[in-house]
Amino acid sequence: TGTAKKLARDLSGYLTGYLSGYMADNLSGNLLDGGVPADDSTDDFGGDCAGDSTTRELSGQLALERVEELDLLVRPPQHDLNFGSDDLLVLTSPVYSGRMPEPLQARLDKMRGSGTPAIIAMTYGDRAYDDALLELADRLEERGFIVIGAGAFVARHAVFPRYAVGRPDEQDLLQLRALAEQSLARLISACACNSASQTVSSSSATPPLDVSLSGPIAAPQATSITIPSTTGCATPYITPLSTQLPEPLTGPFAALSVRAHIKGKRPYMKPQELPIYPRPDSRCVGCGTCARLCPVQAIDPRNIKAQPDKRCLACAACIHACPQQSRKFRGLLYNGFDLVFLALSKVTKSKRKDPEIFV
Numbered sequence: 001t002g003t004a005k006k007l008a009r010d011l012s013g014y015l016t017g018y019l020s021g022y023m024a025d026n027l028s029g030n031l032l033d034g035g036v037p038a039d040d041s042t043d044d045f046g047g048d049c050a051g052d053s054t055t056r057e058l059s060g061q062l063a064l065e066r067v068e069e070l071d072l073l074v075r076p077p078q079h080d081l082n083f084g085s086d087d088l089l090v091l092t093s094p095v096y097s098g099r100m101p102e103p104l105q106a107r108l109d110k111m112r113g114s115g116t117p118a119i120i121a122m123t124y125g126d127r128a129y130d131d132a133l134l135e136l137a138d139r140l141e142e143r144g145f146i147v148i149g150a151g152a153f154v155a156r157h158a159v160f161p162r163y164a165v166g167r168p169d170e171q172d173l174l175q176l177r178a179l180a181e182q183s184l185a186r187l188i189s190a191c192a193c194n195s196a197s198q199t200v201s202s203s204s205a206t207p208p209l210d211v212s213l214s215g216p217i218a219a220p221q222a223t224s225i226t227i228p229s230t231t232g233c234a235t236p237y238i239t240p241l242s243t244q245l246p247e248p249l250t251g252p253f254a255a256l257s258v259r260a261h262i263k264g265k266r267p268y269m270k271p272q273e274l275p276i277y278p279r280p281d282s283r284c285v286g287c288g289t290c291a292r293l294c295p296v297q298a299i300d301p302r303n304i305k306a307q308p309d310k311r312c313l314a315c316a317a318c319i320h321a322c323p324q325q326s327r328k329f330r331g332l333l334y335n336g337f338d339l340v341f342l343a344l345s346k347v348t349k350s351k352r353k354d355p356e357i358f359v
Contacts, residue, residue: 002320003155003168004123005071008092010173011121012067014180015090073103073295073317077110085251088187089118089145091136094158096313097271098130100139103295103313113144115251119183120150121176125157126164126345126353134264141259146249148256149183151176151357158316159276159329160341168355175355182359186256258358276334277308278319283326290318290327 070077083089093104100122118140122133129152137147153172157163168176249257280290284305291301298308299318308318319327329338 002317004092004094004121005073007121007123007153007155007168007176008090009069010176011092011119011180012069012090014177015088015119015184016067018181018184072107074293076107076295079110081111083111083113083116083145085115085117085253087113087116089113089116089140090120091118091140092121092123093132093136094155094315095122095124095129095132095152096315097273098128098132098269099271100132100135101295101313101315102271104136105139108139108143111143111145113140113146115249115253116145117148117187117253117256118145119179120147121153121179122151123153123155123168125160126154126167129263131264131266131268134259134262134266135268137259137262138266141249141257146251146253146257147259147262148187148253149179149357149359150258150262151179151355153355154353157341159274159314160338162338163341163345172355175357179355179357179359182357186359187253190253190256261358263356274314274337276314276329276331276337277312278314278316278327278329279307280305280322280324280326281328281330283324284322285324287323289321289323293317293321 120136133150133152140147154164154167156165286304288301291299296311298312300306
């Protein structure tokens with residue numbers, strides 16, 4: 001959970017930096033009329049879809065008013081959180097047993113989007129993320145969000161910390177930055193095209209802008225890609241949504257959804273539960289920090305030193321929060337699993353798993 005939180009902050013930082021750079025480079029007179037670079041080369045955002053008036057309007061749309069951080073683990077929302085199409089949601093989460101964490105479901109029930117673009121990232125302990133990323137995308141789009149970018153990143157294992165040591169590393173963060181920049185570039189392109197369409201349609205002397213695709217464009221892959229460039233304002237390519245998906249998406253950013261490309265299966269896999277729980281040693285002073293932080297209230301605040309009940313997710317949040325560093329996974333069963341994971345770590349060490357991003 002700590003790594004996922006850091007990932008969210010890094011992702012937000014990359015988004016803010018990219019947006020600031022874009023505003024400085026492209027909306028401050030460095031582009032000629034029509035949004036075409038001065039050297040007549042074609043940029044990532046497509047051809048001549050924006051004139052001077054549209055550029056000014058786009059500048060207003062992209063203005064970053066504020067960045068608000070919500071810790072859904074420590075401070076679950078007590079009331080509904082409503083997001084508009086002019087908001088951008090950045091959501092990160094760890095993977096638990098190949099699935100989205102169960103407590104996250106209740107927290108997402110408090111969130112409602114209205115065609116709100118979202119970028120999601122999940123961390124997993126170098127085994128597999130299975131259906132978790134797809135499940136999170138499904139849950140968000142059921143609630144009115146549009147997942148315009150998604151990624152799965154290897155991180156140090158929460159239960160077996162000798163597994164995937166040092167991840168995410170610098171190479172991973174480069175892919176995180178690519179996820180941020182490519183997702184935001186597609187969003188900026190859609191904003192520019194929407195602004196151009198509105199500007200043109202408001203003029204009686206100018207015919208409507210043709211925003212249809214002139215031909216097929218290569219489908220996005222789970223790797224770093226270059227945003228396709230076409231004549232005019234092309235609608236971003238997206239393959240038809242699976243018939244298993246709930247309802248067709250609506251709103252100005254619906255065509256940006258990458259959910260149809262995210263790996264995973266429906267119905268989702270059944271979570272595999274390990275009967276291992278973190279427990280304190282003699283250093284525990286009964287301060288109650290672990291009980292207050294536990295996302296599923298599996299630690300009895302009246303008996304801190306007792307084993308957590310079966311609601312425990314083995315998320316290790318209590319281990320990292322303990323001021324005395326007294327909580328750990330212990331016991332013969334855990335030690336046996338730890339040896340198995342360590343052996344797997346040595347086998348897979350030469351087979352690096354790189355991040356998978358979907359944009």
